[in-house]
Amino acid sequence: MNFTVSHKDGSARTGRLALSSGTLHTPVFMPVGTMGAVKAMSPRELREVGAEIILCNTYHLYLRPGEDTIAEAGGLHEFIRWDGPILTDSGGFQVYSLSPLRKIGQDGVTFKSHTDGSTHFIGPRESMRIQRALGADIAMAFDECTPYPSSYEYTLKSLELTTKWAEICLRAATKPQTLFAIVQGGVYKDLRLQSAAQLRDLNFGGYAVGGVSVGEPKEIMHEIIGYMASELPDDKPRYLMGVGFPEDILAAVEAGFDMFDCVIPTRTARHGTLLTTHGRVAIRNSQFRRDHTPLDPECGCYTCRNFTRSYLNHLFRAREILGIRLNTIHNLYFYLDFMKKIRAAIEQDRFNSFKKDWLSEYRGI
Known part of the structure; x- marks a missing residue:
């Protein structure tokens, strides 16, 4: 090592x-x-x-x-x-x-x-x-x-x-x-x-x-x-x-x-809670049934690039395995991209401002 x-x-x-x-x-x-x-x-x-x-x-x-x-x-x-x-x-x-x-x-x-x-x-x-x-x-x-x-x-x-x-x-x-x-x-x-x-x-x-x-x-x-x-x-x-x-x-x-x-990103994914730059989304809720927008427009993961909140809501409510997989892909990508952004902020001597700005957008879970 x-x-x-x-x-x-x-x-x-x-x-x-x-x-x-x-x-x-x-x-x-x-x-x-x-x-x-x-x-x-x-x-x-x-x-x-x-x-x-x-x-x-x-x-x-x-x-x-x-x-x-x-x-x-x-x-x-x-x-x-x-x-x-x-x-x-x-x-x-x-x-x-x-x-x-x-x-x-x-x-x-x-x-x-x-x-x-x-x-x-x-x-x-x-x-x-x-x-x-x-x-x-x-x-x-x-x-x-x-x-x-x-x-x-x-x-x-x-x-x-x-x-x-x-x-x-x-x-x-x-x-x-x-x-x-x-x-x-x-x-x-x-x-x-x-x-x-x-x-x-x-x-x-x-x-x-x-x-x-x-x-x-x-x-x-x-x-x-x-x-x-x-x-x-x-x-x-x-x-x-x-x-x-x-x-x-x-x-x-x-x-x-x-x-x-x-285990938070994978566990919450299985229970229908998805993490976004603006806080959590309980994708199982009925409000997303006809929401044909991406889960997180700012996210570059496979799930957000290809599927809508409506479809993710349908998969979860129908208990389709694909729903859990797409949720998990997103949550893990969110976490790992979050760490990448943290590293970039430190390298650029702006960690404190990054932390403040990030928390102001994120409502927490």
Whole structure:
């Protein structure tokens, strides 16, 4: 891995992240391909909308189809036929969010599968073994995602466990896979700073901030975003995990973060909510039944260039699969074009004015 910062406008920055499977231009948004597929999208379509990297899920791929099956196919790139970079998360968040009966120990987590109730164990060594078999370009250190709300005492113990596991993951990491650490600490600033300091000393390839957007008020999330980026190494990529509303991405870019992922564009597409430069459009609503205009006249995606709001409304109400596909194409294009515009604004030293103008047009979702 090679990361270079190419330009700064305040704390906002652009850069290039060269990985074994390709080069990313940061700030970058990573579409989420939970089980080895970005929902409703083929790899070719992902390239057409501008995706440079996708995120896949260690927990889900471990359960189905299993890392051995993927390894036999030649790794995740060959299995899903995606020739660009891939990041795999560690599975820590899914163990937290999908397995309420989990039991956390010093060596890892025993949990029941959300698919069939079978019992499994994943710790830092197991997570690294699975991610090594998957063969992603970037692997994430196994962490405990601290729930919200949590007491100070619990959060401190959780942080210490995350640091211990990070050390184990680092010893187990193998090239050319790059390992990112995950800063935890809940809503407590001193614990966040402690976690960042401990992980900086271990010299990971990149640094992520986890445990945000897990139920805490948005103002607290923005407070964490505001002070955390500067606590992470300037010469390493900074990844804000699971944060993906456009207005939140703008705040995070302003603070100095480089990488983002979220299911928002694909999930909202499946539910009939489309994102445009002037805010959201609930395409399922009857007001669009006879609206024969493009979804977003300012958008260059395949959907907006070829179909009307009326047709998209019809497809959604008729429950046609094509409707979900066209919605997803648009939402992902919107996000990836949004990141392209952010990069251009930073390079031209006009990020603050871009942010202000963009938010004034966009009503949010």
